[in-house]
Amino acid sequence: MRADAKKNYDHLLAVAREVVKEQGADASLRDVARRADVGLGTLYRHFPTREALLEALLRTGLDDMTAQASALETSSAPDDALVTWLRDAVAFTRNYHGITALMIAALDDPKSALHASCVTVRAAGTRLLTRAQAEGKARSDIDGTELFALIAALAWLGDQPSIGQRADHLFEIVTSAILTRRRSSPRRSS
Incomplete structure (x- = not known):
């Protein structure tokens, strides 16, 4: 160029x-x-296309999330690695309102400009989840696709004005439901 x-x-x-x-x-x-x-x-x-522009915008962030997952696999305890990555993934998706629906749709559409990046980041999160499951730190009845859906749901919840202030608390509830031996933080008054 x-x-x-x-x-x-x-x-x-x-x-x-x-x-x-x-x-x-x-x-x-x-x-x-x-x-x-x-x-x-x-x-x-x-x-x-709009999708080509969004893919270019998101590619760096998604690549960073993939690299972060790889680094966390070797540097943190499985449950801590998963929670850290989940928190950052939710924060990333909240930066771009409405992007989660496009990312979810891109997973099933190989023709989508976002497909490769979304599949790669889902695989990275799946590796962290599988590692936590293998160590008995995460429930075994959840898979990478469901984990990706929970990220989308948490990002959406955080964008809702009436409950956005409770986003951190809701994140703790969801991670406590995913992990087998983790207590949620004490609830802050809102």
Whole structure:
């Protein structure tokens, strides 16, 4: 990629990241182009579809989550590794309102631009879950797909104005239900 094209690409991604954080996964692509001070054609040259733009936005974060899971596999106790990764995964998905539905759909759609990244991150979480299960730290009747669904549910719950303030408490309840020997933290008054 030429230097000027790379600069435009990076600038579009930076602007798109902010617009998607503000407006969610259905953010206006016209707003992205306008705020980036480029024509809509320039945006579409770099990102021919909304999904291609979202995949580019999410790829780095999903790759980081995959790498984090690998590091946690060897550096932390199985239950602590799983909870740490889950907390960070929920935080990541909450950064982009509405993205969880697209990520869940991408798991079953090999043609989706998000498919490979979502499958890879689900596999990383599954490895952490399997390790915790093998050590008797996590219940055995949950799999990686269900774990991924719980991340989506927790992210959605955190986005709801009426219960968002209880997101941390709800996270503790869910992790206590996944893990076999973990107590939830004392409830804070809200």
